[in-house]
Amino acid sequence: MTVTRLGVVIPPTGPWSEQRGWFRWAEDVGYDAAYTYDHLTHPTAPGLWLSHGVATLTAAASATERIEVGTLVASATLHTPVELARAAMTVQDVAGGRLVLGLGAGSPLCAEADRGERPTPRAMADRFADLVVGYRAVLAGETAWQGEHTSYAGLETLPRPSGAADPFLLLAGHGPRALRLVVEHGDGWNTYGGPGSTTLEGEDFWTLVSEQAARVDGLLAASGRDPGSLRRSLLLGFGRVQPTTSASAYVAAAERAGDLGFDELVVYGPGSTAGMGSDPAVHAQALARLR
Numbered sequence: 001m002t003v004t005r006l007g008v009v010i011p012p013t014g015p016w017s018e019q020r021g022w023f024r025w026a027e028d029v030g031y032d033a034a035y036t037y038d039h040l041t042h043p044t045a046p047g048l049w050l051s052h053g054v055a056t057l058t059a060a061a062s063a064t065e066r067i068e069v070g071t072l073v074a075s076a077t078l079h080t081p082v083e084l085a086r087a088a089m090t091v092q093d094v095a096g097g098r099l100v101l102g103l104g105a106g107s108p109l110c111a112e113a114d115r116g117e118r119p120t121p122r123a124m125a126d127r128f129a130d131l132v133v134g135y136r137a138v139l140a141g142e143t144a145w146q147g148e149h150t151s152y153a154g155l156e157t158l159p160r161p162s163g164a165a166d167p168f169l170l171l172a173g174h175g176p177r178a179l180r181l182v183v184e185h186g187d188g189w190n191t192y193g194g195p196g197s198t199t200l201e202g203e204d205f206w207t208l209v210s211e212q213a214a215r216v217d218g219l220l221a222a223s224g225r226d227p228g229s230l231r232r233s234l235l236l237g238f239g240r241v242q243p244t245t246s247a248s249a250y251v252a253a254a255e256r257a258g259d260l261g262f263d264e265l266v267v268y269g270p271g272s273t274a275g276m277g278s279d280p281a282v283h284a285q286a287l288a289r290l291r
Contacts, residue, residue, distance in 0.1 A: 003264055006032055009034075012051040022271050029280070036053050042109070062094060070100030081152055099167040104173070125175075126148060131150065136185060143156070170188040174212060182230070183220055206256060216230070217261075234266065236267055241253070250267070251290060
């Protein structure tokens, strides 16, 4: 069994003139989705310039025609419900309905860079939960909403352009609370294994991911939700498991992910930083075999 969708991360490093070429390459080579991420600073990009994730996707939507564009992920440390809904629906409008809004708790480093705060993991989880529920409330047309730690009021404008569908909401999660949020509110689930996965080799990594998938299965069963209604996405390449070293490694990873019930495999593109780059030919050969 193998995955049915293939995605690639184009990091928001370097000028748009370079990034545009990679988004067009992703579409031409046959990827289903091209993602960027939403950080203000990141340890994998020291000394590099990071473009704004949502602004980059707006440009990517205009530079492509077929491929889905998305955040993997937008950081809850940087957004509020109304602002996120406005940003997402703007990209969705420009893209003609091709946005995948990947959303995660984010990094304390970005909160520190944004406003001089270093939130605790619990505070980040609280903000993430409020953002997801509040974002859904905005798109549902609620003019006021009160969460546990976040609220909005006096919203007099429409939630979306006329006729526009909501973006696909892909929630990243690894721990029990985040996975419950995924099952309750997400259209899809993404994992890279979580912080402890980045040093794991081979079978240890796949065992961890398998355990996460089993927890999602259990939560779906307990909630009564149809398992087929939740798309599952696995991001590889951030840790020791590097699927783009060869076409054979790529295909093997796609098959392994499919066997664990994942619908989508996401890898890092050739222009990636922090040693995650790869040969474009590997991607082309692997996609040709997997299609």
